[in-house]
Amino acid sequence: MTELKNCPAPAKLNLFLHVTGRRADGYHLLQTVFQLIDHGDTLHFTLRDDATLRRVTDLPGVPEESDLIIRAARLLQAEVLRRTGALPHGVDIAIDKILPMGGGVGGGSSDAATTLMALNRLWNAGLSKQELMDLGLPLGADIPFFIFGETAFAEGVGEALRPVKTPDCWYVVIEPGVMVPTAAIFGSEQLTRDTPVVNIADFSSHYEQSQDWTGFGRNDLQQVATKLFPPVAEAVEWLSAYGDARMTGSGACVFSAVATEADADAVLAKVPAKWTAWKAKALQQHPLIATKL
Numbered sequence: 001m002t003e004l005k006n007c008p009a010p011a012k013l014n015l016f017l018h019v020t021g022r023r024a025d026g027y028h029l030l031q032t033v034f035q036l037i038d039h040g041d042t043l044h045f046t047l048r049d050d051a052t053l054r055r056v057t058d059l060p061g062v063p064e065e066s067d068l069i070i071r072a073a074r075l076l077q078a079e080v081l082r083r084t085g086a087l088p089h090g091v092d093i094a095i096d097k098i099l100p101m102g103g104g105v106g107g108g109s110s111d112a113a114t115t116l117m118a119l120n121r122l123w124n125a126g127l128s129k130q131e132l133m134d135l136g137l138p139l140g141a142d143i144p145f146f147i148f149g150e151t152a153f154a155e156g157v158g159e160a161l162r163p164v165k166t167p168d169c170w171y172v173v174i175e176p177g178v179m180v181p182t183a184a185i186f187g188s189e190q191l192t193r194d195t196p197v198v199n200i201a202d203f204s205s206h207y208e209q210s211q212d213w214t215g216f217g218r219n220d221l222q223q224v225a226t227k228l229f230p231p232v233a234e235a236v237e238w239l240s241a242y243g244d245a246r247m248t249g250s251g252a253c254v255f256s257a258v259a260t261e262a263d264a265d266a267v268l269a270k271v272p273a274k275w276t277a278w279k280a281k282a283l284q285q286h287p288l289i290a291t292k293l
């Protein structure tokens, strides 16, 4: 095999996100549910004759060397060299980028996760799922989740994962048009860091009992993000007229659950033209799992 085309890198939504404490190194302890959705980037990998790793698509604002795709590929290439004593082939990586950057939908992390899974296969590197997750974690806390490959209840900084069943619904997602820097949100003095710990059963029973689409818990990062970035507050306020609108991750995207695709279309038809908005269906599994990558 010399190429892998059309590899999906789906987005995630944080259905709730609680900050429950802080580690000694300053990183925040979280509880969250990562929901996979059927909207994302697409990556294409072609082996090269030399050992060079290249991104062949321009991504404005993200230099090739700092792209998480290239950084992930480099990490795996070094790991293969360490294990086998031989440097694997280089690769050209093209990306159809549709996910907003700094949107809280995990685009960069998902791109990196798909890269690790695809190159593990192309290079016959033979790393286990857990080994790939461990390799990806230093690049970004969301990367292990995308490799885990199932909608999950997460703890720690997001790396302690358990599969969880979530509603089989649709989501309307609004991009408020700003990029929210994650560090600024976690670094804010206004952030509350003491939300009581919940159980996975609390989350599951919420959806068994609720008759509407009100979400479980809340996003503790939302209050800080909406104060610092008024367009996020505006999007939450607008979408709240149609359901329980909340921010995903550290923002900026805002989402609301609806029962059907037709319900999503009805809301999308009313979204003000100044915002980009889209619909997505909840997924229980990463689409790459079905292709046995």
Ligand SMILES: C[C@@](CO)(OP(=O)(O)O)[C@H](O)COP(=O)(O)OP(=O)(O)OC[C@H]1O[C@@H](n2ccc(N)nc2=O)[C@H](O)[C@@H]1O
Residues within 6 Å of the ligand: 014, 026, 027, 028, 029, 030, 103, 104, 105, 106, 109, 139, 140, 141, 142, 157, 158, 182, 183, 184, 186, 248, 249, 250, 251
């Ligand atoms: C908030 C979440 C929720 O899924 O996702 P996004 O909204 O970014 O997609 C993640 O926890 C994002 O984790 P990660 O992707 O590692 O964040 P980065 O952008 O690398 O972190 C930038 C900075 O935020 C702080 N940070 C990040 C994560 C965390 N649990 N505690 C922190 O204090 C650290 O200071 C870190 O240096």
Ligand SMILES: Nc1ncnc2c1ncn2[C@@H]1O[C@H](COP(=O)(O)OP(=O)(O)O)[C@@H](O)[C@H]1O
Residues within 6 Å of the ligand: 061, 062, 066, 067, 068, 069, 099, 100, 101, 102, 103, 104, 105, 106, 107, 108, 109, 111, 112, 182, 249, 250, 251, 252
């Ligand atoms: N392949 C990539 N796609 C998107 N962003 C990337 C990528 N590689 C590096 N980045 C950097 O990571 C930052 C966070 O991007 P992203 O993961 O899309 O947002 P979020 O973490 O809010 O979901 C971006 O601002 C960008 O500078």
